[in-house]
Amino acid sequence: MTQLARVAVFLSALAACACLVAGELRAEQGAAAPPAGTKKISVAVITGGHAFEKDPFLKVFQGHEDIESAHLPQKDGGEIFDDISKWSYDTIVLYNFNQKLTDARRENLLKLLDKGVGLFALHHAISGYTPNWPKYAEIIGGRYYPVDTLENGVKIRSGYKHGVRFKANVEDPNHPITKGVTDFEIVDETYCRYKVDPNVHVFLTTDEPTSEKAIGWVKSFGKARVCCVVLGHDSAAYANKDFIRLVTQAVRWTAGRLPEGNIEPNGATAATRPAAAKDAGKTDGGKPAVKTPAAQP
Ligand SMILES: [Zn+2]
Numbered sequence: 001m002t003q004l005a006r007v008a009v010f011l012s013a014l015a016a017c018a019c020l021v022a023g024e025l026r027a028e029q030g031a032a033a034p035p036a037g038t039k040k041i042s043v044a045v046i047t048g049g050h051a052f053e054k055d056p057f058l059k060v061f062q063g064h065e066d067i068e069s070a071h072l073p074q075k076d077g078g079e080i081f082d083d084i085s086k087w088s089y090d091t092i093v094l095y096n097f098n099q100k101l102t103d104a105r106r107e108n109l110l111k112l113l114d115k116g117v118g119l120f121a122l123h124h125a126i127s128g129y130t131p132n133w134p135k136y137a138e139i140i141g142g143r144y145y146p147v148d149t150l151e152n153g154v155k156i157r158s159g160y161k162h163g164v165r166f167k168a169n170v171e172d173p174n175h176p177i178t179k180g181v182t183d184f185e186i187v188d189e190t191y192c193r194y195k196v197d198p199n200v201h202v203f204l205t206t207d208e209p210t211s212e213k214a215i216g217w218v219k220s221f222g223k224a225r226v227c228c229v230v231l232g233h234d235s236a237a238y239a240n241k242d243f244i245r246l247v248t249q250a251v252r253w254t255a256g257r258l259p260e261g262n263i264e265p266n267g268a269t270a271a272t273r274p275a276a277a278k279d280a281g282k283t284d285g286g287k288p289a290v291k292t293p294a295a296q297p
Contacts, residue, residue, distance in 0.1 A: 047071065114222045120227045126191070168204055
């Protein structure tokens, strides 16, 4: 074999290896290569009102052949919704917390949902625009109470606990969002004493006593596909391959690129669990986790 031929053999072997690695990566992320000419899913990743590990978080949405994401930090609640005349995103990932929307911005967000733009509320975005806009809880099918709130004459306040190692159970293995995911372990923050609308379809649950049972669900709102996943506090979760797979599949599903699957209520929204919540309201240090309105779950 000539020197040139040896180099050619080496290069083709190297290329084969690279293809194999790329194929494995795609399989791990749960994405088949999109057909040539398919437009990438355009995702608006909205943050604000809560600290987070920026680079590892944004990485969750990067490196997927069919997804292109834009990070849109909101300084003033939702300036992205001021002018939607040139809106180009297929779906919105909310990773914001307790932000305020003006009436005009609320109207524009509702207009987008009415056009079928998807909405995916992730982790602390279960309180993205509540308590300032109660309709938000109706849109996403869940409500977290960051401060003492009187509801039907009863005082309620949610709690959280950091760094909990627990098992997430796939409640609906047939839903497109859970495809390729089986029950998995994760180290993440848990929330308790939040409410989940009994009309949502739950695809992910946990028996962890410091958490409510339902931790991932889907529903519709107008023409929009809506998903909420309670997981996702920090890089311990961001690096979890099952979390990445759920999140990217939720992006594809809310964008309308996966079959709708079952969105009917499946009764997996257990009522809040006061006994468990008593413990879950504490941090690792034993102090009440949600002591001041400034506390961030
Ligand atoms: Zn958190």
